[in-house]
Amino acid sequence: MDSAAAMTGSDLATIFDRMSAIGAHPGAGITRLAASAEDGAARRLFADWMSRGGARIAQDAIGNQFACFDWAGEGAPWVFAGSHLDSQPRGGRFDGAFGVLAAGCAALDLDAEIRAGGFRPSCNLAVVNWTNEEGARYQPSLTGSGVFSGALPLDDALALKDGAGIALRAALDAIGVAGETGSVPPRPEAYVELHVEQGRVLTEAERRIGVVEGTWAARKITAAWTGRAAHTGPTPMADRRDALLAAARGITAFEALVAAHHPHLHRSAARLVIEPNSPNVVVERATVWFELRGRDVVELDIAGRAVIAAFEKATRETGTRLEIAADGLRAPARMDDRLSALAGDTARACGFDPLIMRSVAGHDAVALQNAGIPSALIFIPSVDGIAHHPDELTHPEDMKAGLKVLTALLRRLAEGGFHAER
Amino acid sequence: MDSAAAMTGSDLATIFDRMSAIGAHPGAGITRLAASAEDGAARRLFADWMSRGGARIAQDAIGNQFACFDWAGEGAPWVFAGSHLDSQPRGGRFDGAFGVLAAGCAALDLDAEIRAGGFRPSCNLAVVNWTNEEGARYQPSLTGSGVFSGALPLDDALALKDGAGIALRAALDAIGVAGETGSVPPRPEAYVELHVEQGRVLTEAERRIGVVEGTWAARKITAAWTGRAAHTGPTPMADRRDALLAAARGITAFEALVAAHHPHLHRSAARLVIEPNSPNVVVERATVWFELRGRDVVELDIAGRAVIAAFEKATRETGTRLEIAADGLRAPARMDDRLSALAGDTARACGFDPLIMRSVAGHDAVALQNAGIPSALIFIPSVDGIAHHPDELTHPEDMKAGLKVLTALLRRLAEGGFHAER
Known part of the structure; x- marks a missing residue:
């Protein structure tokens, strides 16, 4: 240049x-x-x-x-x-x-x-x-x-x-x-x-x-689900702990919940990292960057708590483990x-x-x-x-x-x- | 070595x-x-x-x-x-x-x-x-x-x-x-x-x-959703076409549908590629590798068609575009x-x-x-x-x-x- x-x-x-x-x-x-x-x-x-x-x-x-x-x-x-x-x-x-x-x-x-x-x-x-x-x-x-x-x-x-x-x-x-x-x-x-x-x-x-x-204001939550790597073929379905399924349910529930109860909040899940990322290995770890934006900090707090509860439900349903790797409020x-x-x-x-x-x-x-x-x-x-x-x-x-x-x-x-x- | x-x-x-x-x-x-x-x-x-x-x-x-x-x-x-x-x-x-x-x-x-x-x-x-x-x-x-x-x-x-x-x-x-x-x-x-x-x-x-x-047998379906990149902040929710949300709904629906109607099939979504992958950009494109495994080719065909119909529903709901990039049956x-x-x-x-x-x-x-x-x-x-x-x-x-x-x-x-x- x-x-x-x-x-x-x-x-x-x-x-x-x-x-x-x-x-x-x-x-x-x-x-x-x-x-x-x-x-x-x-x-x-x-x-x-x-x-x-x-x-x-x-x-x-x-x-x-x-x-x-x-x-x-x-x-x-x-x-x-x-x-x-x-x-x-x-x-x-x-x-x-x-x-x-x-x-x-x-x-x-x-x-x-x-x-x-x-x-x-x-x-x-x-x-x-x-x-x-x-x-x-x-x-x-x-x-x-x-x-x-x-x-x-x-x-x-x-x-x-x-x-x-x-x-x-x-x-x-x-x-x-x-x-x-x-x-x-x-x-x-x-x-x-x-x-x-x-x-x-x-x-x-x-x-x-x-x-x-x-x-x-913006609330930014990074959620990481940990499951267990396994063969996507023979591994019995009951044995699977699929971190990508947990993350997908988390993203889906996040959108549905916020749209229903806080429709004027702006919301997104826009970054996702999964490990490993092979078609034949059940995903061991999925990390998702979530964002909620609104004018009212109290509402962001209520919505944020509901969102994390939804993440926990997705976690229980999939037998995975959840870690909230970051949860920050930008005032x-x-x-x-x-x-x-x-x-x-x-x-x-x-x-x-x-x-x-x-x-x-x-x-x-x-x-x-x-x-x-x-x-x-x-x-x-x-x-x-x-x-x-x-x-x-x-x-x-x-x-x-x-x-x-x-x-x-x-x-x-x-x-x-x-x-x-x- | x-x-x-x-x-x-x-x-x-x-x-x-x-x-x-x-x-x-x-x-x-x-x-x-x-x-x-x-x-x-x-x-x-x-x-x-x-x-x-x-x-x-x-x-x-x-x-x-x-x-x-x-x-x-x-x-x-x-x-x-x-x-x-x-x-x-x-x-x-x-x-x-x-x-x-x-x-x-x-x-x-x-x-x-x-x-x-x-x-x-x-x-x-x-x-x-x-x-x-x-x-x-x-x-x-x-x-x-x-x-x-x-x-x-x-x-x-x-x-x-x-x-x-x-x-x-x-x-x-x-x-x-x-x-x-x-x-x-x-x-x-x-x-x-x-x-x-x-x-x-x-x-x-x-x-x-x-x-x-x-x-x-195995049926392997690669589904690619295309939405539109946009700022995760100011972009009005109604304007968004979020490819990751479409993929998450696709993965969630895939699991729910197959578990309910074809519980003995082995199923997975284990690879996902999203573009771009920035916390501040609504995902423009999400590609997911899906797998269904079972003994009966006819059942895999029925399940595969139902799965693609579920993908199409997720596509309509999110205003994205779906491309079935691959759909192969391993006999x-x-x-x-x-x-x-x-x-x-x-x-x-x-x-x-x-x-x-x-x-x-x-x-x-x-x-x-x-x-x-x-x-x-x-x-x-x-x-x-x-x-x-x-x-x-x-x-x-x-x-x-x-x-x-x-x-x-x-x-x-x-x-x-x-x-x-x-």
Whole structure:
């Protein structure tokens, strides 16, 4: 990707097209898993582009990248803007990457304005690429923002293993991302993230800009059933302890139960690992990643308990053993009211009528907000709400609208500072 | 394993221990997948041991190994004895390997007897290791015996791909097994296979030797559901087309339906591949390998049609698309009556009261018999019927009993020939 690195300037369409080529497979979307070779290429393109634009590149020990504009000097507060460059397998072009690149364009434009004497900044700005937001290769998701904000210990994060047993530390090492480099900026006074909606709410409301007031909560349960390997042929049926049958009953019961009693919860079982995986061996172990999302933590607790009871029933019926390998609640986030109000106000000043809305999905802004860093999350529309799929699309005019609002908001923060606006 | 290759002689316990060390992992059984490095080591040990014992090693284009004793010269009929050296992942030590090594020991003992003038053979003998009996890495199973006997075209077999997309041709190449070498013997007039039972029938009947009169039929159905990748968070539930949910309903319905209406059929779903396999992406495609085994082909047909109807219902309920990627019937085999009678008679002459029984599992002998090569299958007990599991065990006295009957039967065939006994 080194030729692409010659890119300079803040033309969003050009840098977006270059980034979209990394990990792209015709008809199969973008595969740029965290700490893969493709992620490495994306990181290099981002760093080269930003440093050609005058930024100083720093990187922390979990691989988060910071393109720093030290406008107000040491000791001045920081504002961050960004998102993530990793993708799902066969994911879309926009998810994450759009937010990083839009923040980069906004920063370059502001930097040019400052250099031309347009205004005098009261704080520094960093454009951030957070490591492994997606959680596709390494679970949990939001790894980089979780470590930065203190929710996830660094050593635990580096020790995470992918499905092939490769530790995140080794994978980062393999793409040349090892340890802290440069002077990493301190906790910022504000963080702003621009993201595609991944739903249809904005389109159905005929709005171009959404300001996210908060997110749904999520309960993530990893259930592992252990049975006993046996020949699928002669082994008497009564002797079998089939972990895949247990998991299938667990998945089926999970969906039926939640659909019947909590129909407005979003629910999924989307990852499953079985051992061994041979047509002639009764499955010994099946691990399933379940997710429940909703606004109400009490309801998630009730639903979660019912779900685990259903798993236990599937376990008894199949003579297997159940282990709840993980059961975590991601609390609903309330984004920073004052920063969100500022975002809404800025959107109106730019000529848009912002929709105050909720996000179902978690984003890096949620991890930071939950750790006490005032954060705002701005949405632009996704066509048909398609996400984590090659067909994901956001129209150019919506991209431009988002960039316009983000730039104006960052200008306001850079000029006056966030706390100064209090 | 080259030091182990120094083994000579027909001591079954010694060669069995050496073979059992290849691909062994403490507490996790034997992993010697077809055409893996471990399979390569097993092949070399077998070939070295047999050639040190005076055999000529030949190999056909699918990698079947023949340790040939050209006792009666060119033009004389052949008798084969053997089984397979590949294993399931975390499989047992006995499955397959015992039959190959027992046949090797029997052949070496007979060869010594012939050299000492004990009797004059009327046919040649080959000890055979068939490629990929297990079907763990490459489906279908019984690959080598299927190609040798003409049921499976060689090019189709070499083009089979494993879960990582590696063709069998390339995998064999990688362990130095490429193309035919030596003069491969022609279709034999008889094939004898000694195998561990993998069930509890012999133990419960308190017998040491089983003569298999025939096998169950098997219907193997591979069902692939296609949905649509989507974000597990914001995507509205009504928009989801979840291939894993469809597969889970398919597996659950399969078990419930067959248990209710065809309880004596053996049934399993033991291999499942999903794409992508990320906790945050609704599964786009799920492929499941189903198996039904029974004695009655008509019943398997009725059950198979009901099962597919249940799959279609799961498909409609989930808005996915179903493709029956494979649907094959392995007919019940009737082993050769005359050869089986000879095996039973030989067992009695050795002092055992053989049990005439059925095999649920397929074995290479079934592939050969179904292709018109008269075959006999002899069983010895498995403790608790455990198979395809590290705990698989056959007691030494049962191994000795099997070897004794096999040697006596091969002596009888080598001396008189099979057709001559007509």
